[in-house]
Amino acid sequence: IVPLALVMMxxxxxxxxxxxxxxxxxxxMHGFEKERAPDTDTAS
Incomplete structure (x- = not known):
C-alpha cells in the first residue's frame, strides 16, 4: 500500500x-498584486 500512496502523492x-x-x-497574494489590472466598476 505504501508504493500506491507514493505514486498517488x-x-x-x-x-x-x-x-x-x-x-x-x-x-x-504573495507578489501577484502587480499582475492584475485594477477593477473598474462602471455601474456605479
Missing amino acids: LGMLQPSKGAVIAAQWWHG
Whole structure:
C-alpha cells in the first residue's frame, strides 16, 4: 500500500501546486498584486 500512496502523492503534487498558485494569483497574494489590472466598476 505504501508504493500506491507514493505514486498517488507524486501524481497529485503538480495539480495541487497549480491550484495553490492559481488561488494566490486570483486573490493577489504573495507578489501577484502587480499582475492584475485594477477593477473598474462602471455601474456605479
